[in-house]
Amino acid sequence: MSTLIKSAKSIAPLLDRVLVQRVKAEAKTASGLYLPEKNVQKLNQATVLAVGPGFTDANGVKVVPQVAVGDSVLIPQFGGSSIKLKDDEEVVLFRDSEILAKLNE
Template sequence: MSSTIRSIRSLVPLLDRVLVQRVKAEAKTASGLYLPETAVKELNEAKVLAVGPGGLDREGKRVPMGVNAGDRVLIPQYGGSPVKVGDEEYHLFRDSEYVLSLSISPFPAVDIDVLR
């Protein structure tokens, strides 16, 4: 039996999995020149589309997720599970595999020179 995914809304990540879509690189430079597709590199930035409920620790307690739907994150160059829906490609990663969250931090900015 073959099943086809028709809508991204039908995908619900389980446990500590996160569904993301890579941000497409601009094909136009700041000066207005258009770059050929072969010159545009794939970005490691992605938008979080859906988040699972979180994994379980050794005592069976739910571990909260580090990102939320709508957040922007840096993902590893390789890894994750690709999911193709129509012509679009999405990726499933574990919550712990992200390199960096690009969301606005709830903490105030710290001057690094003060810490030295």
């Protein structure tokens, strides 16, 4: 079951889900050499594209996500739900609690 989504803007995360796109690793070295695609590693840094509204816990307390659209975050190397977009891009859906850190730039 592989569904291609038109764009990341058509995805609205629910509850405490956060939609991110990994930052692309450089395919060229500082000296100008191009690296083969299989040697370019996935980075753990991502940009937040969309954030769910949060949820209400068992005690009735509203829990809102700790990140906002546009934030740079660190994500786990594995996990999340990958979503393929039509233009061969890939975005990943994580729970807010799975995000490791927010980067202050």
